[in-house]
Amino acid sequence: MKTTLGFKLASGALVALISFGAYAQESDAALASSPANASSPSNAKAMKAANRALQKQVVRALSTTKGLRSSAITVRANSGAVILEGTVPEQSQTELAARAAAGVPGVTSVKNMLTLSTL
Numbered sequence: 001m002k003t004t005l006g007f008k009l010a011s012g013a014l015v016a017l018i019s020f021g022a023y024a025q026e027s028d029a030a031l032a033s034s035p036a037n038a039s040s041p042s043n044a045k046a047m048k049a050a051n052r053a054l055q056k057q058v059v060r061a062l063s064t065t066k067g068l069r070s071s072a073i074t075v076r077a078n079s080g081a082v083i084l085e086g087t088v089p090e091q092s093q094t095e096l097a098a099r100a101a102a103g104v105p106g107v108t109s110v111k112n113m114l115t116l117s118t119l
Helices: 002-032 035-039 041-063 091-102
Strands: 073-078 081-088 109-116
Touching (some): 041 073, 041 091, 081 091
Parallel strands (some): 081 109
């Protein structure tokens, strides 16, 4: 009887150890593929570089758009979403700027926060 009880305890301990090992491996794999890992320093740098490149492309598109004074327009980009801020001298230029920004490859949305200048 003592032998059977010892065998049951040893078997239970072995099953528990194997279970803990499997759980640890599973959580390590889940951690490696989790979105939190996507914010690693190298991915964050790549995302910032992509945002800066898109911002420059939009600024270039605005500056080459005929009939648009883009000197007072600020562009922010975040994962394809572009925000236009600043002032323009005429209302028609707000729509012109939004259309020019939306035409840049990689832009997924444009938030137009341009206002009319009083000067």
